Amino acid sequence: MRQSATRIIFWSIAGLFAFPLFLALRDLPDFGAYAGPYGDLVLATCTGERHTPQGVAAVTFDYRGFDTLGEEFILFAALAGALLLTRPQEDERQHPPRDHALDRPVPQGNEPIVAAGRLMFPFSLMLSIYIIVHGHLTPGGGFQGGVLLATAFYxxxxxxxxxxxxxxxxxxxxxxxKVLGAAGFALLAASPLAVGLPFMTNLLPLGREGGLLSAGTLPLCNLLVGCEVGAAFLLLIDAFLRQVVVIGKKKEEDS
Amino acid sequence: MSELPFLVTIWLFLIGLYGIATSRNTIHLVSCLFVAQSSTYLLLLSVGYRAHGSAPILSGIPPGAQPVDPVVQSLALTDIVVGATVSALILIFALQSHKRSGTQDPRRTPPMRG
Structure with a gap:
């Protein structure tokens, strides 16, 4: 009864909200008819000004690098909060790792799964490093490569x-x-201030376009972000696994 | 029909909110939040889409090709990363709340005391 009342209230309010939302979205330019000058200007200038063909990376770390800095700090704060909350609480204690359900027999090692893991681990690790260091040339970058880096360890x-x-x-x-990634990016962004230049000015040589060491600070930013994101996702999986495998209630252990 | 991506955006957003409003399980609730958020990816990418456009990466595209907007793609990237980490944080909250109250139903969870 309460569930159906919730549904009625939700859909009536949602209907009221959806109609103006549709009106607002309808007056946007038609799908497929993007006309805005901003993206075109970025693409017209990124090869000349930044020596990179990768428009998305140029926006992420250069033209709108300030937003990415904010995003880095959101990631950092969310992870710090997650780690703070997963410390052992007062009524909990850590026991030796116990990675199986108590009421089931422990399965023996499964050869095909181990073989698949051995195959995928080096492959994902190499692919993630490739994606991070080529972030300014091909699709990819620090964020995508960092997630893939953590996946290799998964x-x-x-x-x-x-x-x-x-x-x-x-x-x-x-x-x-993780701290190196976050602080390094912030310091890299703030370092031009020391010599009296605007925030996030590119101080490094731009190099030859298409080279691995080109596009000024972009590869460095990708590397730092890759470090931070990879470390962050590994810390997260470790925090979640510890909750299940290592941390238990005190009472349970005593009985 | 040129309104279709926008209709799907509204649908995804509302169905995500509906899931959040009627959820009986915190983990289900976080998944619904992610569905609602994925409507923003679709909206961002469809705003910057150009019919038969190429990727906004200039190496190797044929001359005269019209690349799509790189700015919204960068925004979608930011969106995904923030969404993933914030979901992880909420999942940790759900886990600790389950340990305290013994239930994952947000309606049955007793009020928190500091």
Missing amino acids: YVYLSGEYQDLHPFTSVPLLESL
């Missing part, structure tokens, strides 16, 4: 045990990488 867990992943998730190391 394969270690999926095809093995918690103990196999554990050596890779050293918290001090990952936290330093």
Whole structure:
């Protein structure tokens, strides 16, 4: 009864809201008829001014780099909050890792899954590094490559045990990488201020377009962001796994 | 029909909100939040789309090709990253709340005390 009342209230308010939303969206330019000058101007100038053919990376780390800096700090703050909340609470204690349900027998190692993990781990690791360092030339960049970097280590867990992943998730190391990524990007953005230039001015040589070391600060930004995102997602999976595998209630352990 | 992407945007947004409003499970609620948020990706990308346009990466595209808007693609990238990390944070909240109250139903969760 309460559920159906919720539905009626929701759909009546949603209907009131959807109609003006549709009117607002209808007056946008037609789908497929993008005319705005901003994107075209970026693409017309990014090869000349930044020596990069990758319009999206140029916008992300250069033309609108300030927004990306804010986004980095959102990522940083969300992760700091997540790690703060997953500390062992007062009524909890850590026990030796126990990566299986108590009421079921422990399955033996499954060879095809281990083989798939061994195949996918180096492949994802290489692909992620490729995507990060070529972020200013081809589709990709620090964010996408960083997520893929963490995925490579997820394969270690999926095809093995918690103990196999554990050596890779050293918290001090990952936290330093994450801080290096966030602080490095902020310092890189703020460093031109020291010599009296505007925020985020490109101080590095632009290089030859299409080269691995070109486009000024773009590859450096991709590298720093890749470090931060990869470390952040590894810390997250570790925090979630620890909740299940390592941390338990005190009472449960005593009985 | 040129309004279709915008209609899908509204539909995704509303169906996500509907899921949030009627959810009986916090994890389901976070998934619904992500569905509602994915409407913004669709809106951003359709605003910057150009019919038969090419990717906004200038190396290797044929001369005279009309690239789509790179700005909205960059915004969608920001959107996805923020959405993923904030979802992770809310999932941690759901996990801790489940440990405290023993239920994942947001209607049954007792009020929090500091």
